[in-house]
Amino acid sequence: MTKRLQVLLDDAELAEIQAIARRRRQTMAAWVRDALRAARNAAEYPAPEAKLRAVREASSHAYPVSDIDDLLAEIERGYGSAGP
Numbered sequence: 001m002t003k004r005l006q007v008l009l010d011d012a013e014l015a016e017i018q019a020i021a022r023r024r025r026q027t028m029a030a031w032v033r034d035a036l037r038a039a040r041n042a043a044e045y046p047a048p049e050a051k052l053r054a055v056r057e058a059s060s061h062a063y064p065v066s067d068i069d070d071l072l073a074e075i076e077r078g079y080g081s082a083g084p
Contacts (some may be wrong), residue, residue, distance in 0.1 A: 007032075 009017070021031035066074070 017031065018028050021028045024031060026034070065071075
């Protein structure tokens with residue numbers, strides 16, 4: 001089933017979109033559908049498996065870490081030595 005979508009544009013924006021569609025030899029509706037599909041695809045996020053795999057792998061290693069109080073003191077010393 002298809003549905004209708006109403007989008008309000010000012011005259012200048014509408015004219016620009018019409019000109020782009022005309023240059024691509026498309027109807028304005030086809031161009032808008034293509035643009036919306038491209039935007040939707042750009043907004044899709046990859047499946048989380050790859051990120052979870054990287055986190056699991058990283059957490060399986062033993063990294064040298066100081067005591068938390070020592071780390072915080074080192075950070076504070078670094079703030080004091082930073083220039084403007």
